[in-house]
Amino acid sequence: MSRTLTSLSIVAFLIAGTTAALAQQKPPARGIVNVTGQLYRAQNDNHYTVFLVTPEGIIMSDPINRDFARYLKNEFATRFKQPVRYVLYTHKDWDHASGGVVFADTATFVGHANMRSGVALPGGTPALPADAVKMDGNRNGLIERNEATGATAERFDLFDFNRDGILTANELIRGPVNDVHLPTVTFRDRHTVTLGGKRVIMVPLGTAHTNDSTALYFPDERTVFSADVMQIKRLPQSLAPSVGAYVNALRTIVSLDFDHAATGHALMGTKKDVAQSLQYLEDLSKGVAAGIGAGRSLPEIQKTLTLDAYKGFERWDTHRTVHIAQVYELLMGASRAGATPTN
Numbered sequence: 001m002s003r004t005l006t007s008l009s010i011v012a013f014l015i016a017g018t019t020a021a022l023a024q025q026k027p028p029a030r031g032i033v034n035v036t037g038q039l040y041r042a043q044n045d046n047h048y049t050v051f052l053v054t055p056e057g058i059i060m061s062d063p064i065n066r067d068f069a070r071y072l073k074n075e076f077a078t079r080f081k082q083p084v085r086y087v088l089y090t091h092k093d094w095d096h097a098s099g100g101v102v103f104a105d106t107a108t109f110v111g112h113a114n115m116r117s118g119v120a121l122p123g124g125t126p127a128l129p130a131d132a133v134k135m136d137g138n139r140n141g142l143i144e145r146n147e148a149t150g151a152t153a154e155r156f157d158l159f160d161f162n163r164d165g166i167l168t169a170n171e172l173i174r175g176p177v178n179d180v181h182l183p184t185v186t187f188r189d190r191h192t193v194t195l196g197g198k199r200v201i202m203v204p205l206g207t208a209h210t211n212d213s214t215a216l217y218f219p220d221e222r223t224v225f226s227a228d229v230m231q232i233k234r235l236p237q238s239l240a241p242s243v244g245a246y247v248n249a250l251r252t253i254v255s256l257d258f259d260h261a262a263t264g265h266a267l268m269g270t271k272k273d274v275a276q277s278l279q280y281l282e283d284l285s286k287g288v289a290a291g292i293g294a295g296r297s298l299p300e301i302q303k304t305l306t307l308d309a310y311k312g313f314e315r316w317d318t319h320r321t322v323h324i325a326q327v328y329e330l331l332m333g334a335s336r337a338g339a340t341p342t343n
């Protein structure tokens, strides 16, 4: 009796221990929802991708990372009984474009021509980025594994292009993109992919966010997918390289004929929502220009240009004043130079 009780308590103890361990390393939130027809949106925590099921296989967008790609591959095999025939990239950034190798046995990879050069190791002898200089304890201009901290330590192997355990400035500038499977089919103008009677049009978005940013347009599903450039009721992270690049990109998207706006982060929406994001950028630009015209300083403009119409947007309270500063610098730089800046 007492022996059984002891065994039971050990079992209970083991279960409690396992539960605690599981709670500690929380698994990513994952799921698949239908957008319309055979088009689906899949989630990995804060990142999203889309895929279209056709009778001849699956066309998907960003793989996000290797572990999520394995999860998707299993879902595709069990739920849809189809292999991936195409992986279509939205842009080169590691947090969207990693993990494609999982589909390399069946898929063709397609991306903007600038994605290939963007993932390549940059040449020359650049200086260490400012945040890396702080890590460089022995001041040899390199970040050894034991010097790396924070995100650099966490993603060290994704940065380390030649896998020698040391990060050069070139490797740091390239980014943590070692697990990005390169596109073999590239384009510079609109590019159409067809499979199983379905079409996807890859629409370049200029230089907004990255110089390979691409929207995926599913004309029959009346859906657009874009990561990081298109946001719904959410301000962009940054307006790099310029607010004008974002305006152009969103104008390109709004010129398409669609109903569903599927994003790489957060909410989905409609074409009307995308038009509202474009309106934010236009109101921001006009507001800053008017403030400069009225002789106001940057802090004064940041205080008075509240852009209240976007108060319900995510990041309104944190990113609006940063965007005002970015546009202010751009306009003041242009007036100082007496010309329109090229970036």
Ligand SMILES: [Zn+2]
Pocket: 091, 093, 096, 209, 227, 228
């Ligand atoms: Zn990005």
